[in-house]
Amino acid sequence: MNLLNIVSKNDYLSNAANLLGRVGLSVIFILAGMNKIQYFEGNAQYLASGGLPEFLLPLVIAFELIGGLFILAGALTQLTALAFAGFCVVSALVYHNNLADQMQFFMFFKNIAMAGGFLALASTGAGRFSVDHKLAKSA
Template structure:
């Protein structure tokens, strides 16, 4: 058994891991988008606290919901994952930059870790259980 490529040498494991990874990366944004709808005013104030105009909140909601669903479905995965990687880094820099505060420290690096996950997803692609795979292999 080759322990270096234990997942990538097994198509079933690789495609299942990709699907589970997409679920994990997408669910936080889908839930965040729904939260922003439910608590719109509070989230608009939070956006303004980061120096951004409140009118951007509907765009953020659409990005999180639609982008999250795209990642979940594996649709336009590489492009969407790159957009989310950038979104995570910008969010970390704007909203979690007080690294002296322990919670903000963890939130900052959570965002950086998610950006890394999205870059890995962009590099590897969505796998077999995805819209991208179906479109690429349509005859």
């Protein structure tokens, strides 16, 4: 067995890992979108604290919820993953740029790590267990 390709050379493991990765990447945004609805006023103020207008909050919520569900389902995965990678980097730069604060330091690099995960997902696509796969198969 070649340990260097233990997942990529096994079709089932590769597709299962892709699905689990999509679950992990999507759930934080689905939950964040739901949180923003539940605590709308506080989140609007937080958005404004970064210099962005509060009226953008419904768009952020829609992006997090719909985009998160797209990633979870594996629908339009490559485009959605690229959008999320950009979103993660921008939010890191705007909201977590005080690297002297330990919590902000970790939040900044959490966002950068998620951007890396989304770029990896964009490069591989959603895999077999996805809407994208079903659509490509029927085309």
